[in-house]
Amino acid sequence: MNINRSYPPLRFRTQVLLLVGTLVAATLLVQGTYLHHRQGQIITEQIGLRAMNVAQTVAQIPAIVEAFDTPEPAAIIQPLAEQIRIETGARYVVVGNSAGIRYSHPLPERLGLPMVGGDNERALLGGEAYISEAEGSLGEAIRGKAPIFNAAGDIVGLVSVGFMLEKVDYDIDNYLALGWILVGLMVLLGLAGAAWLAQHLKRVILGLEPHEIARLVMEKDAILQSIHEGIVAINREGRITLLNQAARRFLDLPPDGDALGLPVQELVPNSRLREVLSSGERQFDQEMWIGEHPVVVNRVPIIHEGRVEGAVATFRSRQEIRDLSLALNAVNRDMDALRVQAHEFSNKLYTISGLLQLDKPQQALALINQETAREQAQLATVLEQVADPLVGGILLGKLADAAEKGVQLDIVEHSALHTPLSPSGQEVLLSVLGNLLNNAVDAALQGTDSVPRVRLFFTDLGAQLLFEVEDNGPGVDPGLLAQIFQDGFTTKQGKHRGIGLALVRRLCLEHDGDVSLEDGDLGGACFIVTLAKNRVARQEEKAG
Known part of the structure; x- marks a missing residue:
């Protein structure tokens, strides 16, 4: 059995909070991820440069270069290389000959063994100093390579200085931890700002939901365009924000003419709406002329939170009021005439009654004929x-x-x-x-x-x-x-x-x-x- 369920739409405040909060959080997280990646790359490059510089420095130490001409190069090179490793904080400083045989290593038992990683060709064959990432006998590391030249300029060996990638990643995470903490704080601040914005917008729109505002706007427009009274509304700057069809007829404007945004003085110089803006006082049943039309005008200010935000003028044809006044005058005239006649005839009736009671019918008849x-x-x-x-x-x-x-x-x-x-x-x-x-x-x-x-x-x-x-x-x-x-x-x-x-x-x-x-x-x-x-x-x- 299929059941159609309709869920109520999210409230405006919740929508704003979700949309703005998600946007702020996503922006900060994407930016933080990019910065984290970029700073990680920079730190990795700096560590690689550091390893290469140490390798180049070791390759130029005279004692190490001269040790290659001795019967036991490792006896001279191993102590020097270990001292340099400790002072620079590198994981290893390995010196090898042109065949890749180690003369120094953090682990003495690995002396005399071939260097591991397969990334020595550029130094031994091309005489190039460079940075590489390779997995050696101690694990994956960032390594700086530099060739060793003898006095004749021949390549007799190379230096490999390594920093372990695991240690590098750990240092990067520690270095960037504060940045992620700040990103988290900014996300929380963004969510708080989204909540405040949602509350502020809700207050600005008078606590209404968007669909309620849309319905009210359509209803208001239908009402304003259907009534026969002319309506003109202006903002605080005195510019027209509303002009219904009845007002356009009074002003002889085309039904679809663009009059919104114009100063009210240009269309209705004697509107006196600016007086209402400055004083904030209402004006009712004021007479004026709009073009060739005599009208009766009501003017009221638009006040929001104690501040005058605009003014509205409604005007209706005085001819309609005149017609109504004539009808009322006719009624009043008939009433006055009836009241006068009732008063006069009552006096006459009392007089006739008195004459009859005095047994003077001729005089009563004469009075009746006289009045008639x-x-x-x-x-x-x-x-x-x-x-x-x-x-x-x-x-x-x-x-x-x-x-x-x-x-x-x-x-x-x-x-x-x-x-x-x-x-x-x-x-x-x-x-x-x-x-x-x-x-x-x-x-x-x-x-x-x-x-x-x-x-x-x-x-x-x-x-x-x-x-x-x-x-x-x-x-x-x-x-x-x-x-x-x-x-x-x-x-x-x-x-x-x-x-x-x-x-x-x-x-x-x-x-x-x-x-x-x-x-x-x-x-x-x-x-x-x-x-x-x-x-x-x-x-x-x-x-x-």
């Missing part, structure tokens, strides 16, 4: 003057809101807006009228008149739509005229201010119009807005 006529008149006025239902809806909501706040909001009698609006034109008018009327009601409440008033006039005669919104508030300081339409500028207290007038001006310019400020007839400010009719009208209206 007023509401119908207001609704009829808006329906008659405004053809678009959304614009009419916001005007009714603003009328109810102003009445609840105690502000008299009047729509000029000859106002008219009969142009059919496109969906984008409806959004523009809702945003423009909503912001201007809100500001006018707030300004009227700050005025000194007993009755706060706001007046609205609009017309679509000609090629443009014209809107005038004026109030009887304190007006605008002439010194602030150049700043009131700047993004973020406000004279009101609280957060998230300074957006309305800047947005109104932006929308006007985008639709071939403009916004200006004049002194109103009511004593306060008068904002005049123009919009190109062909930019906000429906297609059939444009065609007509």
Whole structure:
């Protein structure tokens, strides 16, 4: 029966320890083996040279050379050779004649016997001094050979000085023992370094395994490329390290363009990511423009072990937020209108109930007819003057809101807006009228008149739509005229201010119009807005 077993992969720390430790140990062992071999060769060569030098020196001693002419050369040569052997530490110093017969030997009983090894020809026949390795009567040895010349220059014998290979190997091992000890210590040190490196790398990668990192990278890339918010990340040097597809669309970059590594100022000069790098503080819901796109930006630092390593900016289209804001405004407007109507009708109902309890039904009926006529008149006025239902809806909501706040909001009698609006034109008018009327009601409440008033006039005669919104508030300081339409500028207290007038001006310019400020007839400010009719009208209206 076959059983398939799957073994868990080695942990990253174990892999690093094994790989680095094995590499360090193998490198040191190979290097130690080579050095051991090379140093052994050098020591062997030095011992061979030493043996040859001793042989050459012995071959030139006059007493030894002259002894070859005596009847008993061994009697003279043996004592001299033994003395030299002891002083030099050689295993033997053998002197032989031209026939290879020994005249000296460490063992006296071997005097007169032929020299063993078969390596004498080069000295006896060629007169050459050399080094050889051969096995003699005492064993295998490194031998130095030198010929002996008489006064006439003839070769009369040779000298053989030997050091036993066994002793040489023993000396080499003793000499290199310290080197192998150091190699062993270096191997242990390398293994310790591998263990530290494995631990350090594990900490750097946040304790994750390689397959976990690979999965997280793939998941992160899929998530970042799929979301519709633009993302830009930079490193400590301010260079781009991440740019998803949504950000490329905002920046009008090709999907496969190489923007990584570029300074962030080149692509987004007003990104303010360098401020986050220097301060390490988060910035949320900041408004800015990227090219022609108004966006809302969040900026956060990337902090690792208390140090800012980079920063990330996420931005989304303000148009989406605007759409959501319009939807919320519509809901709030309906709620405000219902609340006002509920409040007003409750008062009227209490009044009618009281009249009925006082048995005055005629007066109760007159009050009902009066209120019905007023509401119908207001609704009829808006329906008659405004053809678009959304614009009419916001005007009714603003009328109810102003009445609840105690502000008299009047729509000029000859106002008219009969142009059919496109969906984008409806959004523009809702945003423009909503912001201007809100500001006018707030300004009227700050005025000194007993009755706060706001007046609205609009017309679509000609090629443009014209809107005038004026109030009887304190007006605008002439010194602030150049700043009131700047993004973020406000004279009101609280957060998230300074957006309305800047947005109104932006929308006007985008639709071939403009916004200006004049002194109103009511004593306060008068904002005049123009919009190109062909930019906000429906297609059939444009065609007509």
